[in-house]
Amino acid sequence: MDFSDTREEAEYRAHVRAWLDANAERRKPGQTFQVQYGQDGLVPLAKDWQAKKFAGGFAGITLPREYGGQGGNQMQQVIYNQEEANYVTPRGVYEIGLGMCIPTMLAYATEEQKQRYAPAAQKGEEIWCQLFSEPVAGSDVAGSKTRAVRDGDDWIINGQKIWTSGAHFSDYGIIVLRTDPSVPKHKGMSFFFLDMKSPGVEVRRIKQISGTSNFNEVFFTDVRVPDSQRLGKVGEGWRVALTTLMNERLAVGQTPPPDFNEIFALARSLDLETGPAIRDASVREKLADWYVEMKGLELTQYRTITALSRGETPGPESSITKIISANKRQDIANFAMDLLEQGGVRLTDDQPMAGMFQEAMLSSPSSRIAGGTDEILRNIIAERVLGLPQDIRVDKDVPFDQLPTGR
Numbered sequence: 001m002d003f004s005d006t007r008e009e010a011e012y013r014a015h016v017r018a019w020l021d022a023n024a025e026r027r028k029p030g031q032t033f034q035v036q037y038g039q040d041g042l043v044p045l046a047k048d049w050q051a052k053k054f055a056g057g058f059a060g061i062t063l064p065r066e067y068g069g070q071g072g073n074q075m076q077q078v079i080y081n082q083e084e085a086n087y088v089t090p091r092g093v094y095e096i097g098l099g100m101c102i103p104t105m106l107a108y109a110t111e112e113q114k115q116r117y118a119p120a121a122q123k124g125e126e127i128w129c130q131l132f133s134e135p136v137a138g139s140d141v142a143g144s145k146t147r148a149v150r151d152g153d154d155w156i157i158n159g160q161k162i163w164t165s166g167a168h169f170s171d172y173g174i175i176v177l178r179t180d181p182s183v184p185k186h187k188g189m190s191f192f193f194l195d196m197k198s199p200g201v202e203v204r205r206i207k208q209i210s211g212t213s214n215f216n217e218v219f220f221t222d223v224r225v226p227d228s229q230r231l232g233k234v235g236e237g238w239r240v241a242l243t244t245l246m247n248e249r250l251a252v253g254q255t256p257p258p259d260f261n262e263i264f265a266l267a268r269s270l271d272l273e274t275g276p277a278i279r280d281a282s283v284r285e286k287l288a289d290w291y292v293e294m295k296g297l298e299l300t301q302y303r304t305i306t307a308l309s310r311g312e313t314p315g316p317e318s319s320i321t322k323i324i325s326a327n328k329r330q331d332i333a334n335f336a337m338d339l340l341e342q343g344g345v346r347l348t349d350d351q352p353m354a355g356m357f358q359e360a361m362l363s364s365p366s367s368r369i370a371g372g373t374d375e376i377l378r379n380i381i382a383e384r385v386l387g388l389p390q391d392i393r394v395d396k397d398v399p400f401d402q403l404p405t406g407r
Contacts, residue, residue, distance in 0.1 A: 174192070
């Protein structure tokens with residue numbers, strides 16, 4: 001395993017850094033963007049930043065040039081993500097669309113559709129969301145119940161999705177739907193994309209404990225979608241969904257702060273009743289644990305980066321990074337709030353680091369659900385990385401409409 005950039009990668013990193021220096025503010029420890037994901041006012045700022053990235057040649061780095069991309073490789077995308085994480089930029093608005101939706105469109109859409117939608121998304125003109133989760137299905141995407149029934153050249157959609165990030169400001173969405181409930185659950189699904197302003201689509205924002213609202217419930221009442229907007233064959237939507245989920249592993253960026261550096265800085269600056277926090281044995285023990293976790297994650301990410309530099313596609317082992325980093329962030333935030341006591345409950349400009357720990361304490365539980373719950377990821381690691389026996393799945397070969405529902 002070689003942790004160093006190649007000559008070409010080093011040149012690209014210098015090019016990225018120079019452009020970011022000229023166009024964005026370098027992030028200080030504990031500093032966050034002026035408007036957080038889920039807060040009003042973020043979208044216009046994100047659109048401006050995305051347009052600037054497109055003009056600078058850093059939007060759609062891995063996408064083909066014929067569809068508005070840069071024709072680059074995954075290593076260049078990783079390098080850009082690593083460098084951008086050091087700057088204060090608006091996050092969270094385009095990651096799903098460009099990281100999951102557009103790659104799925106490029107794999108299954110018609111040539112005309114690719115030319116129509118891919119460049120517009122990269123320029124920041126249109127925002128996409130992913131409509132997968134449902135109230136009774138959660139991370140079990142194949143358990144989705146929202147129906148689509150064929151009606152001539154259209155399909156009619158009825159049902160509900162939930163936990164849809166950014167649905168309230170999205171222009172388009174990709175969606176997996178039940179089109180044949182008489183076959184086992186993985187075989188009766190089809191995959192579409194649709195205009196989020198279509199008649200019958202109702203988006204309701206979910207108020208979160210952190211005060212933000214980036215998740216949504218989305219209701220569909222007799223929504224018509226043309227068959228021409230179906231991606232993949234009828235009944236093979238699960239295969240298309242896997243394409244989206246594989247891209248999700250690469251699209252999910254670094255977990256937002258706080259991490260070890262932020263909690264270490266807090267411990268150095270804080271005095272407890274017994275003296276400086278950094279000298280307290282229990283604090284030092286926790287810091288040591290998080291440092292080890294941080295270094296373990298770095299090495300795991302280097303393994304992924306090495307695979308990318310060889311032209312390989314990272315596999316299910318990428319789940320390890322997500323499950324460890326999400327739990328670590330929550331653990332750090334909770335511990336920091338204990339250290340700060342009442343002083344941690346604030347969100348003011350003069351105490352940005354305290355505000356960051358408070359926001360993280362409230363929002364970090366969602367990180368352990370988004371992109372696959374802890375339980376789903378542990379199953380993936382156990383079965384597909386460690387090769388352990390699968391869980392017993394009594395619904396595997398049962399027609400979907402014969403599965404017990406408890407109602």
